[in-house]
Each structure stands twice: as C-alpha cells, then as structure tokens.
Amino acid sequence: MNQELILAMEKVFADTYLMYFKTHSYHWNVEGPNHPQYHHFLEMIYTEVYGVVDTIAEHIRALDAYAPYNLSKVISHSMVTEDEVPDIDARSRMQNLLDTNNLVLASLHMAYDAADKATELGVANFIQDRMIAHQKHGWMLKATLK
Numbered sequence: 001m002n003q004e005l006i007l008a009m010e011k012v013f014a015d016t017y018l019m020y021f022k023t024h025s026y027h028w029n030v031e032g033p034n035h036p037q038y039h040h041f042l043e044m045i046y047t048e049v050y051g052v053v054d055t056i057a058e059h060i061r062a063l064d065a066y067a068p069y070n071l072s073k074v075i076s077h078s079m080v081t082e083d084e085v086p087d088i089d090a091r092s093r094m095q096n097l098l099d100t101n102n103l104v105l106a107s108l109h110m111a112y113d114a115a116d117k118a119t120e121l122g123v124a125n126f127i128q129d130r131m132i133a134h135q136k137h138g139w140m141l142k143a144t145l146k
C-alpha cells in the first residue's frame, strides 16, 4: 500500500468532485445576457469532469484503499473553496472556476509525481489524461475572461 499515492489520489478525487459540483451549481444559477452560452459551456465542463469521478475512486480501490465514503472528509481534503452566496456575476464565476481548475491541476501534478515514484504507470497514465483535459478546461475558461 502506497500511502503517499493514496493520499494524493484522495486529493485529486476531492478537488475533482468539488470542481464538478461548483460547475454544475454555476450551470443552474448563472444569470445575465449571455446566459444560454454560459449554461451550455458549464454543462460541457461538468459533464466531462463528472465522467471521471468513478474512475478516480476505482483507482483508489485498486491501490488497496477504500474509496471516499464521507462528503465532509472529501471537502476537508480539498483546497477548493465553496461559494457563500448563489448570485455571483458570470465573469466572477469563470474566474473562480479557472482558479478551481488550477487547484485540480496542482493536485494532478502531485499525484503524477507520487505515481511515477511508485512506478504505478497505469495511474500515472490516467493522471496525464486528466492533465490534458484540465488544460483544455483552463484554456476555455481563460478565453471567456478576455
């Protein structure tokens, strides 16, 4: 059992899960003249991100640890901050998601290093794919802020 890698993957799970939830809540609550575009853009992101939650948890199981089972503990593993109010302007939401996406990328880098050190090449390969996906999310979020 590689505790460093398991902890790093729990952090990847937590940041990914919170990014998923934040993006879906923005999809529901975003307002303004470009609502239809934001609504669809956010759906594209949360669908992609939610699509890997199961795989991250199953990688943790395959590393011989239990998958996340307690949402409070998941939140405590993440640096992603939760919103205190629902009525945020669309631009601030994009900036918040870009910051959140950067936290996910930082967790992925940590997990990649731990997987590489443990010669867990399958996990490392999966994490590389997630880096590519989140780099793309970052590009699109940055583009909406210009």
Ligand SMILES: [Fe+2]
Pocket: 027, 043
């Ligand atoms: Fe929807």
